[in-house]
Amino acid sequence: MEKIQHKTISTNGINMHVAEIGEGQPVLFLHGFPELWYSWRHQMLSLSSLGYRAIAPDLRGYGDTDAPPSPSSYTVFHIVGDLVGLLDALALDKVFLVAHDWGAIIAWNFCLLRPDRIKALVNTSVVFHPRNPTKKPLHSMRSLFGEDYYICKFQEPGWAEEEFARVGTTRIIKSFLCSRKPGLFCVPKGGLGGNPDTEITLPPWLSEEDVNYYASKFDQKGFTGGLNYYRALDLNWELTAPYTGMQIKVPVKFIVGDLDLTYNTPGVKDYIHKGGFKNQVPFLQELVIMEGVAHFLTQERPEEISQHIYDFIKKF
Numbered sequence: 001m002e003k004i005q006h007k008t009i010s011t012n013g014i015n016m017h018v019a020e021i022g023e024g025q026p027v028l029f030l031h032g033f034p035e036l037w038y039s040w041r042h043q044m045l046s047l048s049s050l051g052y053r054a055i056a057p058d059l060r061g062y063g064d065t066d067a068p069p070s071p072s073s074y075t076v077f078h079i080v081g082d083l084v085g086l087l088d089a090l091a092l093d094k095v096f097l098v099a100h101d102w103g104a105i106i107a108w109n110f111c112l113l114r115p116d117r118i119k120a121l122v123n124t125s126v127v128f129h130p131r132n133p134t135k136k137p138l139h140s141m142r143s144l145f146g147e148d149y150y151i152c153k154f155q156e157p158g159w160a161e162e163e164f165a166r167v168g169t170t171r172i173i174k175s176f177l178c179s180r181k182p183g184l185f186c187v188p189k190g191g192l193g194g195n196p197d198t199e200i201t202l203p204p205w206l207s208e209e210d211v212n213y214y215a216s217k218f219d220q221k222g223f224t225g226g227l228n229y230y231r232a233l234d235l236n237w238e239l240t241a242p243y244t245g246m247q248i249k250v251p252v253k254f255i256v257g258d259l260d261l262t263y264n265t266p267g268v269k270d271y272i273h274k275g276g277f278k279n280q281v282p283f284l285q286e287l288v289i290m291e292g293v294a295h296f297l298t299q300e301r302p303e304e305i306s307q308h309i310y311d312f313i314k315k316f
Contacts, residue, residue, distance in 0.1 A: 010089070012081040043309060255288040
């Protein structure tokens with residue numbers, strides 16, 4: 001870990017913290033919520049040892065990267081703009097892209113907006129959802145899943161921040177990373193974090209040191225930046241109208257765990273396995289469903305994920 005270098009890059013009007021290691025063809029890693037560059041620590045070390053240059057930023061709103069306060073500063077155009085500026089600052093024309101969770105959503109949009117900058121994509125957990133021209137995302141979610149669905153609850157300014165503060169950052173990080181419930185994530189009546197008197201046992205792949213790293217950065221930055229990605233969903237829908245009907249036209253490998261809450265969201269399995277996903281992502285070359293694996297697969301199965309990434313990108 002000490003071999004990983006850290007720098008700050010000025011891009012798209014913000015200062016972005018970037019972790020980097022290795023030399024060779026560049027691989028850009030995009031994390032999700034509530035995570036940091038640190039979620040890719042295993043893959044960075046593995047890919048750099050195989051002759052690649054691993055680059056993992058804290059995305060806008062996270063860690064040591066700037067966090068503008070308004071949700072309107074967190075559209076996919078802002079985030080992809082940050083990343084294009086990052087590539088330009090590093091003098092990189094094209095990269096392999098690897099992403100997870102919200103990073104996966106950003107990666108799909110990166111490929112829509114600037115496919116000229118992407119050699120190939122290894123995406124995990126979140127499938128590409130084409131824009132519905134007649135329904136805003138939040139209207140659809142409320143209709144299908146109800147007001148207690150976590151993304152709907154996150155819309156209320158301050159609610160999640162107060163809830164996370166009540167529970168405590170360390171417990172929130174543990175409850176997210178250790179969750180293995182494959183069903184819909186709806187906020188229980190007692191709030192987030194479960195019974196505060198019940199200890200959350202860490203799995204073998206997550207240490208107290210890991211949790212403390214995440215917690216220290218979220219204590220310092222807060223969660224609003226990450227939550228603003230959710231709060232910009234309908235604004236994204238409005239702004240991406242010109243891209244309605246466009247397909248992902250880069251080579252893709254997609255990986256998801258069979259216990260991932262995203263894979264078990266109603267309709268997703270049929271979309272993946274009955275041709276809908278392939279129709280939207282015509283250059284989908286490999287599909288991997290990992291058995292017994294939950295949402296945070298890059299940390300739960302680090303060696304396997306690193307191997308999956310390497311096996312795909314070495315073709316190009």
